[in-house]
Amino acid sequence: MVYENPDGIRIGLEIHVQLNKLKTKMFCGCSSDYHNAAPNTHTCPICLGLPGTLPVLNKKAVEAAIKVGLALEGEIAEETQFHRKNYFYPDLPKGFQVTQYDFPIVGKGKVVIEGEDGEHVVGITRAHMEEDPGKLVHIGSIEKSKGVLIDYNRSGMPLIETVTEPDMRSPKEARRFLDKFRNILEYLDVFDGNLEGAMRVDANVSVHWGTRVEVKNISSHKGVERALLYEIMRQKNVIRRGGKITLETRHFDEGRGVTISMRTKEEAEDYRYFREPDLMPMRVTDWIPAIRETLPELPDAKRARFIEQYGITDMHAKALTSKIMLADFHESICAQGVDPKIAATWTADVLLGELNYRDLVIGADVQGYAIICYNQKNPDIVRHIRVNDMVELVTFFAEGKISDRAAVEVIRSILDSKEEKTPLQIIEERGLLKAESDLVTMAVEETIAENEAAVQDYLGGAEKSLNFLVGQVMKKTKGTADAKTARELILKELKG
Amino acid sequence: MITKEDVEHIGWLARIEISEQETVEYMEKLNSVLEYFGQLDELPTEDVVPTYHVAEIYNVFREDIVEECLPQETVLANTEYKQDGTFRVPKIG
Numbered sequence: 174m175v176y177e178n179p180d181g182i183r184i185g186l187e188i189h190v191q192l193n194k195l196k197t198k199m200f201c202g203c204s205s206d207y208h209n210a211a212p213n214t215h216t217c218p219i220c221l222g223l224p225g226t227l228p229v230l231n232k233k234a235v236e237a238a239i240k241v242g243l244a245l246e247g248e249i250a251e252e253t254q255f256h257r258k259n260y261f262y263p264d265l266p267k268g269f270q271v272t273q274y275d276f277p278i279v280g281k282g283k284v285v286i287e288g289e290d291g292e293h294v295v296g297i298t299r300a301h302m303e304e305d306p307g308k309l310v311h312i313g314s315i316e317k318s319k320g321v322l323i324d325y326n327r328s329g330m331p332l333i334e335t336v337t338e339p340d341m342r343s344p345k346e347a348r349r350f351l352d353k354f355r356n357i358l359e360y361l362d363v364f365d366g367n368l369e370g371a372m373r374v375d376a377n378v379s380v381h382w383g384t385r386v387e388v389k390n391i392s393s394h395k396g397v398e399r400a401l402l403y404e405i406m407r408q409k410n411v412i413r414r415g416g417k418i419t420l421e422t423r424h425f426d427e428g429r430g431v432t433i434s435m436r437t438k439e440e441a442e443d444y445r446y447f448r449e450p451d452l453m454p455m456r457v458t459d460w461i462p463a464i465r466e467t468l469p470e471l472p473d474a475k476r477a478r479f480i481e482q483y484g485i486t487d488m489h490a491k492a493l494t495s496k497i498m499l500a501d502f503h504e505s506i507c508a509q510g511v512d513p514k515i516a517a518t519w520t521a522d523v524l525l526g527e528l529n530y531r532d533l534v535i536g537a538d539v540q541g542y543a544i545i546c547y548n549q550k551n552p553d554i555v556r557h558i559r560v561n562d563m564v565e566l567v568t569f570f571a572e573g574k575i576s577d578r579a580a581v582e583v584i585r586s587i588l589d590s591k592e593e594k595t596p597l598q599i600i601e602e603r604g605l606l607k608a609e610s611d612l613v614t615m616a617v618e619e620t621i622a623e624n625e626a627a628v629q630d631y632l633g634g635a636e637k638s639l640n641f642l643v644g645q646v647m648k649k650t651k652g653t654a655d656a657k658t659a660r661e662l663i664l665k666e667l668k669g
Numbered sequence: 670m671i672t673k674e675d676v677e678h679i680g681w682l683a684r685i686e687i688s689e690q691e692t693v694e695y696m697e698k699l700n701s702v703l704e705y706f707g708q709l710d711e712l713p714t715e716d717v718v719p720t721y722h723v724a725e726i727y728n729v730f731r732e733d734i735v736e737e738c739l740p741q742e743t744v745l746a747n748t749e750y751k752q753d754g755t756f757r758v759p760k761i762g
């Protein structure tokens with residue numbers, strides 16, 4: 174099957190990624206750990222752009238850029254160098270941004286994604302290093318701003334901007350590209366995607382192979398799909414009404430899910446790039462062999478190994494390698510001798526599904542011990558999921574001591590409670606061990622099915638009918654069931 | 670040749686207000702500078718590698734080590750336009 178791309182959609186992305194795993198900023202020793210700090214407490218004369226200062230490049234930032242370049246199968250430039258991009262905006266204290274222009278550190282590369290019709294190659298045009306501007310907070314909306322507050326804590330943070338070819342043919346492909354890209358960066362350990370502002374995306378999109386429109390300010394990788402769906406619909410509507418698409422820049426309003434035309438400037442953008450005289454050019458290709466040595470196993474390679482080594486399905490391997498911390502978690506579980514296939518099912522299908530349902534994302538891990546998840550909407554909700562607990566649970570299940578349903582209940586209970594209980598504690602507390610509980614559950618189900626009239630009576634308000642139903646369950650289990658448990662199970666079943 | 674409009678454009682890019690009289694003056698001065706560069710064009714430079722940096726220095730780096738930052742009061746000391754630890758500036762656009 175070949176994807177026809179009926180609407181002639183072309184999408185290219187420009188992705189800004191903060192190298193937030195570095196300890197310091199790009200050109201000064203200010204700490205990069207500013208995310209919970211008061212404004213303007215992580216700055217110095219260099220990142221405030223005061224006169225007479227001399228920026229010096231963070232070596233680790235260059236190493237990280239080369240790492241990213243190699244992971245994208247990109248060419249690393251023989252000689253690379255910084256430029257000044259001149260424009261006035263209050264988030265730039267110097268009046269220019271230090272970036273790279275015609276000598277980017279990374280040239281042509283590629284990323285393979287799962288496209289509309291199977292494997293699909295997205296070309297990387299280039300990737301370059303630059304500094305992050307400060308953060309602006311508009312008083313009121315961006316359109317009706319009454320003034321702007323500036324915090325320079327972010328100013329001078331090291332960024333890598335990656336530019337793709339317009340190779341994506343649907344918003345879904347754009348999201349998949351970003352998921353893959355983000356995953357690769359996390360594998361490389363240069364980037365923590367959970368921090369605010371860690372990844373910012375601009376997209377250019379055109380329909381019917383026509384004029385492209387740039388959509389700016391997409392702040393999350395989930396926002397990309399929404400922004401592009403809206404923008405494609407808008408362009409198609411304009412064309413349907415006989416209008417024309419003009420080259421323009423639009424702003425994505427995440428709250429409303431729409432793109433808004435930015436007022437076109439009367440003057441064309443003219444950045445007057447010139448070489449940054451304060452920073453010396455670099456010749457770093459001799460670093461490549463040593464850096465290549467440090468490259469971790471990347472997602473595709475790990476996925477292939479998981480299938481091979483653990484005998485699991487491609488779907489499970491893909492899910493488990495979609496995040497490095499999850500992949501490590503799975504390997505730690507398997508290292509304790511449980512059946513890898515069963516472990517994969519419980520982690521990839523059940524655990525991931527239940528996390529997702531609760532808006533819980535994996536934010537950190539203690540390798541070999543636990544993954545730490547937090548709620549995206551309410552970061553105060555934090556859950557530790559321990560390797561040992563998964564091992565215990567999978568073992569109980571594999572030995573037939575608990576049912577499918579009970580195992581799911583254990584996982585849910587771990588995720589729903591602040592108290593850190595082990596699966597064994599939960600199983601004992603809730604009487605989930607198969608023999609007795611299964612009999613009771615079965616008896617409850619049968620009783621309800623066989624006593625339609627009594628069930629209706631109870632639902633109609635006749636409390637007494639409940640006692641009758643409990644009696645039936647006791648009879649069926651020959652009195653071994655606990656009456657209270659039976660009662661609770663019936664109520665659960667009827668409500669449920 | 671640099672025209673009056675070019676000078677006005679350059680002034681706008683640099684956010685510098687230039688009077689009518691200055692526009693003419695700068696136009697003449699800039700044109701004489703360009704003329705001077707025009708003389709260089711007469712030299713045969715086909716085989717010369719462009720010089721981007723006069724210093725033959727490459728690879729100047731620092732280690733990724735945290736240094737002390739400025740206190741917030743110092744950062745904001747030179748402005749009267751501040752609010753909750755931030756700089757407050759007029760709206761942009």
Ligand SMILES: [Zn+2]
Binds near residue numbers: 198202215217218220
């Ligand atoms: Zn600084």
